[in-house]
Amino acid sequence: MATREHEHDLEALVLRLADGDRTAFEPLYQVLWPMARRLTDRMLLGAPEAEDAAQEAMIKVFARASMFEPGRDVRAWVLGVAAYECKTLRQRQLRRREHAGSTAPQVDPTPSPEAVAIARDLAAAAAAVLGTLRAADLETLRAVMNDERPDLPAPTFRKRLERALTRLRAAWSSRHDAE
């Protein structure tokens, strides 16, 4: 209900601006800017170019505001423009790389702070789950990770590995899937 009311207010603001009411510019800017910024941030995974894409989207939105027709979904329209800007930005970057002589996109060898944080969180979560397993299961998993073959018949080792993996999955699910 509140969302529908909010949509209605948003449409009213755009329609006022489309009619030439300049007082609607500032409140509309304050609503649309964070919306465009959030979307471009998500689409470009927090890359510095996300702000550029959001800025371009805002300029296009305001340039087309006078042509806005009643009944259109303002949110969908603005997010559509922002998504298009992200796509254009990505294509431009790809073309620039290709133009520079490299066909494959170059990957930055230094991981981003976000990637480091994600890897750290994953390692901590894995360590916490592994800590709940029995010593025999841990030994079996460690052997597989290190590509070692313990002094056991192959079918026995396969059975142990299967059991260890089942327990690992169950432990992971009980700890993380419920969240």
Added chain:
Amino acid sequence: MTPSSDSAALRARARGAYERSRLGLGVRAALPVLPMAALSLLVCERPALTMASGGLLFVLAVALRARGGSCARALGPGLLAGSAPLILPLVLRASGHCCIGGACWSLCMLGCTLGGLLAGVAIGIAAAMERDQRGAFLLSATLVAGLAGVLGCAMAGASGIAGMAIAIAGASIPTAIAARARA
């Protein structure tokens, strides 16, 4: 650049883009003025007056459409109403009933005045239908119709233009008041 100045710069760019698009809409909306001025230029043989009034009408049309609101809504009815004092004197002249500088001179004047009256009534009715800012609508539409009328009444001279202008102003306000009272 600090975040606040960055944000202010983006606001200014967004506002600039908005204003430019309004100007573009204004230019597009003012395009019908060009054939009107061309017709006047061809028929009235008063190039200076035609160019001046046509240029003024074009600029006014762009400004009104770019401004928006009731002023922008007045542009269409103003141009439509203004086509009466634009075409009527030209038709009278083409059908041979109006000879400039001769005895038929008054017929041309009649065309201007009659066209002005028709335009005034049409503007008055349109203004009465406007929900808000009726005064701005009436003034804008009257100015547009008046300038469009000058294009047609240029051949009738100053008296023809004056007759047309008085007729528009004299008919539009009472019609708007009467139409509003009836509604």
